[in-house]
Amino acid sequence: MKKILYIALTICMPYLCIAQVTMGDVLIKNGTLLTITKGILAETDILVEKGKIKRIGKNISAPSASYKVIDAKGMFVMPGIIDAHSHIGLDVVNEATSPVTSEVNVGDGIDPFDINVYQALAGGVTVSHAMHGSANAIGGQCQTIKHRYGTYNPSDFIMEGAPRTIKFALGENPIRVHGEGSGIVPRTRMGVEQIFRTAFTEASIYKQKWEDYNTGKAKDIPEYSTRMEVLRDILDGKIIIHCHSYRADEILMLMNVLKDFNIKKICFQHVNEGFKVAPELAAFGATASVFADWWAYKMEVYYSTAYNAAILTRNGVITSINSDSGELIRHLYHEAAKTQRYGNLTDEEALKLITINPAIQLGIDGRVGSLEVGKDGDIAIFDKHPLSIYAIPQFTIVDGTVKFDRKNDKIDMRIIANPDDKVTSSFIEYHSHDDRCMEGVADFLFKVHSHK
Amino acid sequence: MMYKVKLLFIFICVAGLSTLGYGQMYNEITSTVYLQNGKVITKPGAAPIRTNILIKDGMIREIGNNITIPYDAKIIAIDSHFVYAGFIDALNHTGLKRDEPTANPERGQGRAAQQGPRIVPGQATLEQSGVTPQKSVVKSYSPEENSVKDMRNQGVTVAHVVPTGLMLPGKGSIISLKKGGTTDQHILKKDMSTYARLAPTGSLSPSTIIGVMSKFRDVYKNAEILQKNSMAFDMGKEGVSRPSYSEEYNAMIPVVNKKEQVFFETSQVKDIHKAMILQKELGFPIVLSSITMADGLINEIKKLNSPLILSLKLPEPIKKDTADKKKKTEEDMLIAKRSEDAYNVLVGQAAMLEKNGVKFAISMKDVKPADIKKSIKTLVDKGLSESQALAALTTNAADLFGMSSKMGSVEVGKMANLVICDTSYFAEKSKIKFVLVEGQVYEQKPAEKPARADNKPVSAEKGVLGKFSYSVNVMDNINTGWVKIEKKADSYKIFVKSDDSNDIDEDVNKIDIKDLKVKFELNTDIGGSPIIVNFDLTFDGDNYSGTANIGGFGSFPISGKRIPE
Structure with a gap:
């Protein structure tokens, strides 16, 4: 019995420190509901009770005076925006010391005081995928967080029940950090492939060793390795891979590796050349999370197009648009709208890129990503249609609790201030949080500006 | 012959006197000391009692007004002075030899990282990763280090000394801050704690806090496994191989068995939370140490119900801006107000803990010895009661180390660790006049101003x-x-x-x-x-x-x- 304790411990790890999260009650009256999955509902009310959407319909009245009531007449009500690639709300991003670092988990380093989280709320974003950086072929575990800004307890940010995810990275970053930096594999793109193959092979051996011990075949307790535990869980389909990728050839390479190891759950991140292999991605069942129009910040990312999201969508690949930035995250609705200029996506298709599609990629579409009874009360309210360049978010609600209120929020929304904080530090802070994908990498010493 | 002896005697006396400077110890002619007519605060919260104390062989033997003064007693008239139990520093690096070639592990770079062939970051050994739980602090301690004298001058008589290093620097010991003799003579409890920090290396694995947490899990679980495999091997179980020995994992076994506390250095909320995550997962006995800010986690801390050590590190007081007020925008004022509030929160931590009924001891590791009294005074000015402040410095620490039968209060049968002040220690201009460590008397005289x-x-x-x-x-x-x-x-x-x-x-x-x-x-x-x-x-x-x-x-x-x- 005790033998499986180790396994039980690792599985339960992220959920052990869950504190009390505030679940609110709110009634939003007479808004235009962009439900995403059930069409547009004009002049409709939506009732959130104890953090969950209870009713959607006309003439709903608040069950008690304790409900917060928002008059959304003339406004647009949509599900909270979801960012499938972000690094906000984190103390650290990159454990850049080895080509494989599946043992680390950014969920251990959540920063609930990060002002970027509030700024994301001000852009209607209620959930983000806090990711490890892209320095390693197999990076650290990521954490899907709910923007429950205002808490002191880092565990409150953890979206309870969200599937586990992990960061992978192809191409220049792992080659530069480990191959050029330390003179080890991977020194080439071929080497990156070998890192995956070796890691999964080692994990299979590790798994077998523990199985032999647990079934009594072997008497010695094998060595414990968090790194191998996590890789084994990937093999067992318990973790969704989110892979930093650009080039089509490498995307195909990783899909081949995954086929060989019978791994199915993968979302390609950035995936700038995804448009070249869209049918292959669709056939594999892989999903894609892209930028609307960001590229050319390094060699492998010159061959790009703003039509990427549209082409992927039309080819049946579940696609999302992400920020990877504390700045972009504040206007993902603009980023989604760009796919209408470049690719003629419909309103619903464009909005799906920042709601239900990223939710599917994170495995949380049963909870968030659309306005449906039973789902979490994560809601963004805009004065204009969110795909309009003139739209300004008015309220952002997480679990039925108003976390952003454009008219009534304080000027200084820092949770903790330091006595020696200089004036305006909180307002310029996001600049330094930009481009965290390669944060902490030794290259940063040399101030080489390595993006994405 | 007689003449020569006399001369020698005078010489000794003169030599003794001339070396009796600031914080100096009386020559140990006798081990019996009689403290005459002091105002004794026997324990935190007790009213001062005018009485006498007789000390022999390092212990308090009698307290009262009818003591027969032994013929060999050194009588110290401490008329009207306040007598407290000696202070106990709950976590510090006091007395660590400075010339140890540690290449400053505190700040990240292991020695190996700087010399010899370059190490591939992911291939660091446990030692290079900062995992040295087997290291005993005793080997690095010297009673002659200035830091011992500096702390003693501030009334600290006993310290929980921990080694320097990264994530698991080694084992701490309780040491009496006496002068002279060998280190062994001053050890009260050897290797009684495991010291842990959320300290990544500079460039080797683990280079981040999340890497440290992951490494901690691996070390802990492999210590558990080593113990189980060793037991199976010792019992001669069939099919079992000889487990390979690991000094590091072996040193963690008392922790794994919940027999040794981990003093986890944590400072602010996020760090405290990280230590608590590890504690909840693994279940080891923890002492949250070096805390500077616990606001917002106080309920979790109460639930944890483990001992707590507050750091005496306080922020610098905010300088009043003398610039023209008219130039300030509303935003400037707002931010200035937040800074002031933030300062008050930090200096109000001790009072906040007291209000919440959380008992704590104090670590003086991150404060200059000369600022100790000032910092304690600040805590008291910001709402900490004097009795709790004294408890933090004495009884709470004694309890924490399971030594309250021997120290922490002024009672017969306790070690003669005392702090003697010209007035209440908490008074604005109070001065420590004598510090006694196990009966050794150190007199404080005003320091001569060094030549400028x-x-x-x-x-x-x-x-x-x-x-x-x-x-x-x-x-x-x-x-x-x-x-x-x-x-x-x-x-x-x-x-x-x-x-x-x-x-x-x-x-x-x-x-x-x-x-x-x-x-x-x-x-x-x-x-x-x-x-x-x-x-x-x-x-x-x-x-x-x-x-x-x-x-x-x-x-x-x-x-x-x-x-x-």
């Missing part, structure tokens, strides 16, 4: 003061910014700002300025990973040149010139 002449700035030195640009060439990548060197009241301050960052770095140590040569060590971080940069600059007029040694990566040329004010 040597410290006066040499005129050449002025040439290095001011603001200078810098440009450092790291493998053909140029980084620029500025360095500012200031001198205030005989001490230097150096600030460094990179053009690539919004932050001004001011964590500068080991400033060594001689004529036109400037050396200093900058502690900065890159994405949460600490890194040390050692500057070695030579000035010539308004220009300078030299090297910047970036921990583990090598020395790079740096130069710059004066930026006119």
